Amino acid sequence: MATESSEGTVEQLRLRERLARLRELPLLRGVGVSGEMARLQHQIERIDEEPNADDVWRAVELARHQDRPYTLDYVERIFDDFIELHGDRAFSDDAALVTGIGRFKGDTVALVGHQKGRDIRERTHRNFGMTYPEGYRKAMRVMELADRHGFPVFTLVDTPGAYPGVVAEQHGQGGWIARSQLLMLRLGVPTVSCIIGEGGSGGAVAIAVADRVLMQENAIYSVISPEGCAAILWRDAGEAKKAAAAFKPDALHCLELGVIDGVVPEPPGGAHENVDVAAQLLGESLGIALDEVKRMDSAKRKRERGQKFRKMGIFLE
């Protein structure tokens, strides 16, 4: 039976734990040596208070904002040269997911990322960033290529979810999502993922089993969409905001639960307010994360990656 004072103590303890964990996280220092301490302070101030329902919902809205930068917006700003690679070498070229190789801070890096569309024509073409099994197969063949040639892999995650259609099922949607995760666990090269918008369920984690997983400040990462969760548990899709507050898909909660390794700051107001700055912040964070994991030898990196995901979850024993 908790008295009021012991609840207060528990609250303080919890806060202290959060701050301690935060200080240990190198990536939160984010960008620029001079800004490190200021940024740390800023992050601590922010995390002092657990995000409430409004904060969480704001992230949901920003993550889906129609002007939010997509994978290719970042690619053209972050890479010095980039060649897109097309097709899964089996059946088709899924436009909902782009792959390629590019030059990042002097080194060749492979990129895999979901791609949404800007206008209605492109959105249809890109299938709203909802991948078919062919998209994951394309991702896998480019990751294998990267592994052969020693190129690190970056993945940018931005999807409402894998496409829920008849043909997608016939082509083995679930199986390819599983195999893509398995392949990512086996890569010898360093891997860094960042959730840059919607990290929608299996379709997202299929390309996010990386050495370091980052999330942009206003991205969301979740097992189900707020609307889907509300429709099932509240029996009313209109309760999406309540559902989001309950399952906590925002970056700070994901960090706290040990699901991601760091939060990538966005310009004030969200990434769409200044795409160049957002890209610069993302590029620097990817670089910091890559440097960290590049130093390890391949076997150790692979082992630690597997162990990290093996340990995910909280249960009682």
Next chain:
Amino acid sequence: MASRIDVSIEHRGPEPPEPPGGKHPNTCPSCHSHYRDEELDETLWVCPQCGHHFPVRARRRVEQLADRGTFAEQDAELRSADPLAFFDLRAYTERIAEAEVATGLGDALIAGAASIERRPCELAVMDFAFMGGSMGSAVGEKFARACERAADRGVPLVCVTASGGARMQEGILSLMQLPKTVAAVDLLHQKPAAFISVMTHPTTAGVLASFASLGDVIVSEPGALLAFTGPRVVQQTTREKLPEDFGLAESNARFGHVDAIVPRPELRPYLGRVLALFHNGD
């Protein structure tokens, strides 16, 4: 916008309560015959009239598959936590407690050492009656430990799935059970220890999109729904006309996603043969 709704995790609640009086709780949905429990026990819960496969509770499945008295359950004390203090119309803790009482299980998966047709193996079985067989941290952990024990002992893992997908009350941590269980299967593959995945009705969403699809051999029971997204949600989201056998085991076999559809009475001998072949030499 409909297409924004991520439908990949279709969670279903426990089976509806049995009708009052309990006269004929086991009515075959396909031919409407009804049976007493004892009658169905004898037919392994397959309708003697039409062959419909009734859902099988986890402990009953173990009895059907394992050699008598060989199943030694592990991690029986492991329980789900409530990391998000999740509350929808009811508290998650309440739902867990209720499922525990209703099913007599600690969570939606039981696992342990067993032998099937005198072949030693590790056996993991899911129970759809426990919160729709949904996978939270506890289910993921129990599956992963089963993989580790199988790898340690150098025996195959047989896993029987029945699940609506990830357990959304655990939020993102339930999604993380996908890579967690995949990492556990990777251990089996590296060893190598055989992994036989038996998909029963329904095996969907997060479970299909992780360990269930990674078996060295994948078999299914007739008529089982094996889909990343269930028919109702596909229909609602895409307005496509669905084929009659959408997502069923038969369709999955046609498209190359399962090795065999094995009727329940043949499952145990079939598994025995598979285990014998993987145990090369005798």
